[in-house]
Amino acid sequence: MEVDRFIAEQVAGFAKDDRATSRRLLRQLIAERLGLPESHLLSHPERELPAELVSDLREEVQRLQAGQPWAYSFGHVPFLEDSFRIDRRALVPRPETEELTRLFIERHRTKPPTTILDMCCGSGVIGLSLARAFPRSRVWLTDLSQEALSLGRENAASLALQDRVTFLQGDLWEAVRRGVHATLRFDLVIANPPYVAENDTLDDSVIAFEPPLALFSEDDGQKHIKIILKDLYRFLAVPGRAGFELGHYHHQTLTNFLQQNFDTGDYNWELDQHGVPRFLVFDRGAKGHAE
Numbered sequence: 061m062e063v064d065r066f067i068a069e070q071v072a073g074f075a076k077d078d079r080a081t082s083r084r085l086l087r088q089l090i091a092e093r094l095g096l097p098e099s100h101l102l103s104h105p106e107r108e109l110p111a112e113l114v115s116d117l118r119e120e121v122q123r124l125q126a127g128q129p130w131a132y133s134f135g136h137v138p139f140l141e142d143s144f145r146i147d148r149r150a151l152v153p154r155p156e157t158e159e160l161t162r163l164f165i166e167r168h169r170t171k172p173p174t175t176i177l178d179m180c181c182g183s184g185v186i187g188l189s190l191a192r193a194f195p196r197s198r199v200w201l202t203d204l205s206q207e208a209l210s211l212g213r214e215n216a217a218s219l220a221l222q223d224r225v226t227f228l229q230g231d232l233w234e235a236v237r238r239g240v241h242a243t244l245r246f247d248l249v250i251a252n253p254p255y256v257a258e259n260d261t262l263d264d265s266v267i268a269f270e271p272p273l274a275l276f277s278e279d280d281g282q283k284h285i286k287i288i289l290k291d292l293y294r295f296l297a298v299p300g301r302a303g304f305e306l307g308h309y310h311h312q313t314l315t316n317f318l319q320q321n322f323d324t325g326d327y328n329w330e331l332d333q334h335g336v337p338r339f340l341v342f343d344r345g346a347k348g349h350a351e
């Protein structure tokens with residue numbers, strides 16, 4: 061079948077509002093599968109697609125129409141400066157997570173952290189981007205899911221970062237509480253933990269395609285962050301910084317917990333690009349920190 065006929069046939073099955081984007085992304089996907097630049101397909105719309113590819117792509121489009129994220133079809137996703145492998149072993153990285161990572165890259169530009177912990181690392185986008193930004197830093201990445209860790213390790217290898225990063229499996233702090241790692245103190249602790257409450261509304265497609273372990277947290281989406289915060293100062297160096305991505309209402313629901321456990325001067329909420337306080341940022345022993 062010809063490329064353009066195939067695209068027209070498949071795009072018709074997407075919702076009307078999604079058709080222009082679907083047409084563009086489908087052409088990109090076909091170009092990648094054929095190992096050709098997209099411009100070649102634009103100038104050769106009559107190019108014949110191999111029958112096997114047509115049947116593979118039809119199945120892919122069915123999954124996309126059922127709500128599968130395009131990133132899983134491509135098998136890679138851009139995140140800050142790099143491209144990361146992505147599949148159903150881990151959550152598709154979100155723009156807010158790029159914002160959080162960029163915030164800390166900028167804050168540490170003049171004084172890079174020596175030791176960094178990315179907890180709940182998933183595909184590794186946060187920790188590996190920090191390792192790329194700070195070539196002298198060592199990064200520990202942890203996750204409960206062995207599948208996510210295997211994807212993270214693949215990403216570390218393709219970015220040639222294996223020598224400076226260590227992946228550890230475990231339940232939140234348990235991953236670094238064991239053996240030689242128990243003595244580690246981190247200059248920067250960063251995490252995008254699961255924070256969706258069980259009764260929050262999520263797109264059906266997110267629930268159907270992304271790992272539930274990456275999404276949900278009991279106690280109104282706060283179980284993970286409360287465990288992380290309880291022991292934060294046991295593992296955070298002085299001076300040290302920490303940053304967490306959370307849900308849009310957690311700046312209100314976590315108020316009492318934060319007041320009971322920390323000095324008010326130690327933390328603040330930073331806004332995301334939509335003006336929502338989404339990033340809980342700690343600056344411990346701020347004296348001497350270079351901005």
Ligand SMILES: C[S@@+](CC[C@H](N)C(=O)[O-])C[C@H]1O[C@@H](n2cnc3c(N)ncnc32)[C@H](O)[C@@H]1O
Pocket residue numbers: 150151152153154157179180181182183184185186202203204205208230231232252253254255273274275
């Ligand atoms: C929201 S995803 C974040 C993934 C990645 N950091 C990102 O931003 O794209 C949360 C991650 O936490 C992991 N996770 C869930 N429960 C955990 C636990 N108790 N201990 C450690 N990791 C956990 C999940 O497997 C998932 O990879």
